[in-house]
Amino acid sequence: MRPPRLRPADVVAFLGPSLSPAAARAVAPCRVLPPARAGDVLAVLPERPLAIALVDGLFDTTPSVWHRELLAALDAGVAVFGGASMGALRAAELARFGVVGVGRIAAWYRDGVLVDDGEVALLHGGAETGFRAFTLPLVQVRAAADAARRERAASAREAAALVAAAAAIPYRERTWPAVLGAARLAPAARTRLGAFLPRVPDLKAADARATVEAAAAFARARRAGAPPPPRPEVPPPPSHLRRARLARAASALPGGGAVPSGAVVAALARRPDAGRLAADGLRRALVAAFARSLGLRASDDEAAAAERTWLSRAGVPPRRRAAFLAALGLDEGAARRLAEDLALDARALALAERLVPDGPAWQEGLALAARLSGAWLEEALRVAAPPGGSPFDFASPRTRRRDPRGGRRKAGASRSQSPSSSQSRSRSPSRPRPRSPR
DSSP: OOOOOOOGGGEEEEOSSSSOHHHHHHHSOOEEEOSBOTTHHHHHGGGOOSEEEEOOBOOSSSOOOOHHHHHHHHHTTOEEEEETTHHHHHHHHTGGGTOEEESHHHHHHHHTSOOOGGGGOOOBOOGGGTSOBOSOOHHHHHHHHHHHHHTTSSOHHHHHHHHHHHHTSOTTTOOHHHHHHHSOOOHHHHHHHHHHGGGSOOHHHHHHHHHHHHHHHHHHHHHTTOOOOOOOOOOSOOHHHHHHHHHHOEEEOTTSOEEEHHHHHHHHHTSTTHHHHHHHHHHHHHHHHHHHHTTOOOOHHHHHHHHHHHHHHTTOOGGGHHHHHHHTTOOHHHHHHHHHHHHHHHHHHHTHHHHSTTOOOHHHHHHHHHHHHTHHHHHHHHHHSOTTOOOOOTTOTTOEEEOTTSSEEETTOOTTBOTTOSSBTTOOTTSOOOOOOO
């Protein structure tokens, strides 16, 4: 039986100096993105890849990919494989949560052979250069020195001298000529190793290929019916991650385009009803957060029921669910959190009388909303008005109300006053006629 065919969107690979896009696609169909920065993983989750191969990532001059966004990927059902460089670091740090380390460098970090994140650091060019490496990572020096010792191109002392010299050179300046020049080696050894070391296969490139291959194998298994990765046992996403999602996650539109969520939020803020929308959303979010603070939790069944109700009211059939959520910039984890909030909101409202001391009854909530919205006055006038009567409009000073005798009278006029005269019909003959105001 032939293995399921992958789509390029099934695997997202963050690559730079460790492996070229062409080399990665030769391993498996994949979508190749530049080295990951903070928020880049969040940006791709609404598009629902099956696996992420995290290899290269930026640091120093820009915030690095966050641990919590990798956990968000797992929470969304997206497997995360890390190796070679930044991916190896994050895999070792998050192994207990389900991020899978791949390759020799990841194993070194996992086993404690390496502890310094500077071991994988190097200086490289930008996208215009293909992220070409300009300097040498310390892990490559270790691998090359070990290969030289195994093949008797270097003694144990010479291999150790190479690693010690390389470790003392800043990553921005570390090259083979700099390492050989700084190592305490005899001239003959320096010449011999200068010819041998650059030919040692690139360890990062090998681990990067293995990382892409592992991610592709998992994606094929998902296509064949395998379950998603286990959800990590972590608290709800903190505020900085929620806001980063709003800024970075993309809304994947049905036509194939994508719009950054940050651009959508900016457009929403310019709407005339932005304040009302924000107030409604904040109330729901606050009620759900308050319910959580009291220890209430929404079960999976309650969250699923809340989502079905929401989608049904929105007119979204089950077959269009994933596309609709993606267009809203929601990955599976974010969608589940939203559904949990809806379920907690409903439960808190149902428990309002007991949720706080001397809590409000359902009728009180109905009355408050009706008074604020105008529904109270509408219903009060409807209850009080005779059949066919006209509603009273407080907003208009020229409002007329129907006289019970069939005529029309000014708003606020006495029932005994004629519409054609300011004189009272019941005025006493001895009582002076009221003067009209001038």
